[in-house]
Amino acid sequence: MPTEYSQLSPDTTGQAAPRLRAGAVKAEITPDDLTNLHPMPGEFSGVHDPLFLRALYLGDGETETALVSLDLIEAGDITPLRERIQRELGIPADHVVVTATHTHNAPRIADVSPGALAHAGGPESYAYTEVVYDRVVAALHKARAEARPARFGVGTGTADVNVNREQYADGRWILGHNPEGPSDKTVWVLKFEALDGDPIAVVVNYAVHSTVVFGSGEISGDLAGAACRYIEDHFEDFSEGHRDGDTVALWTPGPLGDQAPRVDLGLPFGVAPTERHKARAYAAMDAQGLIVGAEVLRVAATITELTSSVRIGAEQRTVPCPVKEGQDVMSTMRQELVDTVPLRLALITLADVALAGVSGEVVTDIYRRLAGRSPLARTLLISIANDRIGYLPDDARFDRPVHSVNGCPIARGHAETAIVEGVSDMIARQLRLLQEAAR
Template sequence: MRQESPAAPEHAQPLVPPEKGLRVGAAKADITPEDLTGLHPMPGAFSGVHDPLHLRALYLGDAVTEVALVSLDLIEAGDVTPLRERVERELGIPADHVVVTATHTHNAPRIADVSPGALAHAGGPESAAYTETVYARIVAALRRARATARPARFGVGTGTADVNVNREVFQDGRWSLGHNPDGPSDKTVWVLKFEDLHGAPIAVLVNYAVHPTVVFGTSEVSGDLAGAACRHIEEVLHDAHPGSGAVALWTPGPLGDQAPRIDLGVPFGTAPDERRKARAYAAMEAQGLIVGAEALRVADGIETPTSDDILLEARQRTVLCPAKSGQDVMETMRQDRSDTVPLRLSLIRLGDVAVTGVSGEVVTEIWRRLRDRSPLARTLLVSIANDRIGYLADDARFDRPVHSVNGCPVRRGYAEDAIVDGLLEMIAASSVTRLAEGTR
């Protein structure tokens, strides 16, 4: 059963100036917990902080529409509906125009509640308190991003980085997690570049499919390779444009079956050795540098034409899918009994670019089907968008007891079609809206 999200209330009016053209703002805030007690999402505890965690917020607006996209250096964000509704109440940005994702670094806490039927790492009271702290900082960051938004232009480009590898391996008579270089793996580095009309960078959005688990098991808080990539991009942009405050946002692509190519992390549950930890962090920085440097190379070649007629639109949809129980999942995974599980879909349409979002860890084959059928060649997919209900496996994969099937909370025959058909319908509806509105 599909449920269209309700329209924004009449009082939630855009607060941008009534003028044509895109306006863009970005902000960044530290979300490193001051007290790490009870915040490790998996068995064990954090022993310290290796590198800080951040949230990065992107604001897009024109005379008609306001949109917000937030990326968090966290393992996952559950049902963020209360946050999106708070953004609507306090800032007037419609809840259906707010997309929140997590980089999925496994060396960071989680936030928000677990949806009914979802398979996710449950948090305790410490996680609930941390969630409220992060929510407040997200709202404050979006407020700053909108207050500093300025006339802007944008462009999109793609590159490649061989940092990911399929992780579903059949060995010793069973399926397990490892490195499968022959398995499907999308190496595309998507880059959206936003700059002001004078050419100063505002934000770079990166989309790539990999689990940031290079330093998993070190017991130290870290943004892992996603955080390293963003640091590199921001440092280079700040050196080239002092005072610009440019922000790099990492969004996870179809990472449900993707591991980092070089993973020197400490085996989970073992005492970390300092020399091994040092090698793991070196591998983290190296792979983050590869993706970050490729994103900068792509960004340098992107043309950003100015246009007063860029379609800016956002919409969301929730599809209730028949739920199934997880099998052979970690003991910290929680799944409340429910006949259905909410699959949340989102779309941010920016000209001929479709930034689609799905509330789980999407596997490569679902993404390829969406890519091949989309009417927009520039269609990218963001996993863990506005919720993390579990892995989302394609139907054919259910013939194998792989990790992404065991951890999928949706019965076979539902998730793949719901994702692909639902997002295609949303893209088509955005095109109809543009035709109905005419040239702005």
């Protein structure tokens, strides 16, 4: 069973307490040229709202780590970026977690890993990838340079804007709405502020596809972008005395593999929307973003127990899993049929909080099993972390030809165990290392 874990106090260890430092930066990554950047059939016709990267640097005096969130549909094998960060900033590659908000109205970046089932990119995508890499590195340089002594707290709320999307209708499984299916409504909020109370960043974790305006043909951060915009605007308008516009809201996608927004554009794929269609969809995007964003702000205001004595842990591992060929997938999907596909696991621990990254779209039931197995009660799951190899359904789901099974690149009986046992083992190892350091 998961347990609460409190770090040993300085009085107990006889050592100086770790002092947290935090810095966060937001930078625009909207492409200058949209040609051939749509990851699915079609072209982007324009920009509705800009895309951003949001980078958080954390250090405890001994360990440095970085969390980066990109307003993109997916980031493939991000190893070259993590290695570049290590070369240029000295932050170890296995201490860096990069995720995408999974807005479907944005490009993809990076290579498709061998065996992965992901959208392929052409020359324009690879050129854009280098632009994004440059801006991520620059943002982390700035975030570390501006890092301040900070304190940290965590809280949870709920938001009912997601719904299970694996629906059985007319004798077959479709992507629809299944209110009876599993769905995690938890909104996780990690709050970082300077010692004088000046807000630095909030990390948001929620399980939903950002597909409210998918099909509009316009660049947009979608639901995740709308939520972050609402949060950041609030801090700019109402946080008295803080530096204007510098509070960053990083969206991390939770177990979204089987989760859709409750309200979306609602048109069949490939059907051109009218301006009225798009107007309603963008209104739904802003409304659902507001619901999540407002809950984040409510929760953040209730987080009053914060600490600057935070020991950071981080590690990553790769589990080779036997490949399964995708079924009934889109024409833009690429899969190299090799023997194994790399399932990448990443972990950042902050005091008694674990951020567990997984390189695919994890479904609800896997997260529920992980939450019950993890040594830490406060365990968040970040999908699409450091790669996007495909959907990652639980083993039981393979009895049904649902979308997450058809789009899974891993044979039954491997992904769920690798995630639950692998992440739990990594967390337990970090706790042992922390206890040994405290002796």
